[in-house]
Amino acid sequence: MINIALQGAEFFAYHGFYPEEQKIGCRFVVDVNVGFIPPGDLLEDSLNKTVDYERLYIITCEEMKHPRKLIETVGQSIIDRIKKKYPFVESIEVVIKKLTPPLTGKVAHSAVIINYKKPEHGV
Template identity: 90%
Template sequence: MINIALQGAEFFAYHGFYPEEQKIGCRFLVDVNVGFVPPGDLLEDNLSKTVDYERVYIIVCEEMKHPRKLIETVGQSIIDRIKKKYPFAESIEVTIKKLTPPLSGKVAHSAVIINYKKS
């Protein structure tokens, strides 16, 4: 199995349950790990035989642009799109961190981690 990863992709987005969060926005960090068995010989040196992390980044960018109340929803949408683009993906983990969430005390970030494993 091979894994590709994006770590610490940073976005300013408007996700949040409270209307103020959807108006003022917040910074987010996104990590994505995709485990897969190549659908062919990697020695062919062909991008179609692997998961293209540039395409994964584009998927994340597009999903982060759509405001949602729950970052869980954003994470699941990212996973669903990666599964569709790369049906040979065996596992996908998406972590979304909301930096300085609006809480009553100082918190570096809140986070959701969503995992997918092909059955």
């Protein structure tokens, strides 16, 4: 299995349950890890035989631009788009960290971690 990862992709976005979060926005950091078995010979040296991390970034960027109340929803949308683009993917992990969330004490970040694992055949 091969893993392709984006680590520490930074965004300013307007996700949040409270209306003020959707107005003032917040900084987010996103990690995306994708595991897959190549659909062909990697020695062909072709992007068609792997997961393109530039495409992962574009998908993540587009989803981060679409405001939602829950970052869980954002994470699931990222996973769904990756699965659609790369049907040979076996596993995906998306971590979305909301930096300095609006809480009553100092917190570095809150986070949502969403994992996907392709069902085994015959299940």
